[in-house]
């Protein structure tokens with residue numbers, strides 16, 4: 001198949017593309033900078049120069065493909081509304097191009113939105129509807145594409161897709177611990193994060209491309225819920241720093257933009273995904289990755 005990707009140069013996408021190429025697919029992807037063009041070329045992905053705002057490039061890429069995997073996202077945590085608008089505009093283009101084709105549209109999504117303490121399953125419907133919702137209400141918009149003769153597949157990622165070289169949420173917690181000289185959790189640290197390894201995620205996406213029917217919601221979840229206190233303890237132990245509690249009202253001052261996410265209770269099952277796809281996560285868990293990689297990575301400058 002000819003697969004068109006956004007986000008092929010990103011943390012998850014750069015693990016997905018090799019899986020697809022190894023399975024014999026042709027892969028193209030947007031690249032907004034010389035560095036991303038070079039990264040895609042060296043991975044064997046054909047670059048299409050453009051950004052997520054270049055809707056003509058998205059259109060051309062999707063038109064020339066048999067399936068689209070949309071992982072690109074503007075991670076501007078200071079203006080998530082703008083990121084959501086970009087996301088929605090991109091999805092509208094993909095919907096128009098793919099309508100009536102029966103082609104697969106696989107897209108990144110998340111596990112947020114449920115009440116704390118809820119173990120999210122693939123049967124859970126996101127409450128986010130409409131352009132002003134988080135991520136532009138993109139999951140519900142994309143799932144509605146099934147009514148337009150498209151085969152949408154939601155890829156709900158754990159809040160941390162971890163592994164060696166990560167620059168995402170877990171790496172940010174390590175950076176903050178180094179900067180502050182303490183490793184902190186919020187309140188009693190009993191709120192949990194689901195987690196999944198990047199390579200397990202890539203294998204799940206490749207399987208979903210093969211096997212997931214239209215309208216499937218997949219959960220990239222390797223571990224259902226790790227207490228954030230244990231995450232802070234693993235970081236503190238690895239960096240030889242004290243582990244402390246930060247009161248919820250002080251969390252924003254201590255953690256900055258990631259406070260909101262680190263204070264969430266996000267637990268999820270992937271039972272349905274595992275059964276449907278025959279997917280079994282095999283990589284090591286988050287706490288082992290923190291000990292082996294995150295705390296040993298050079299401090300960001």
Ligand SMILES: NC(=O)c1ccc[n+]([C@@H]2O[C@H](COP(=O)([O-])OP(=O)(O)OC[C@H]3O[C@@H](n4cnc5c(N)ncnc54)[C@H](OP(=O)(O)O)[C@@H]3O)[C@@H](O)[C@H]2O)c1
Nearest residue numbers: 007009010011012036051052072073074108157159160161
């Ligand atoms: N990693 C996680 O733990 C996690 C958890 C939950 C959900 N997700 C979601 O999964 C998806 C992939 O995440 P990721 O961790 O792989 O993200 P990432 O490493 O930040 O990569 C983002 C990708 O989007 C591209 N991108 C960003 N802004 C762009 C723009 N304006 N125009 C074109 N491309 C642009 C980046 O291109 P450049 O290479 O040029 O920067 C990169 O390829 C995202 O939707 C993310 O929100 C990730």
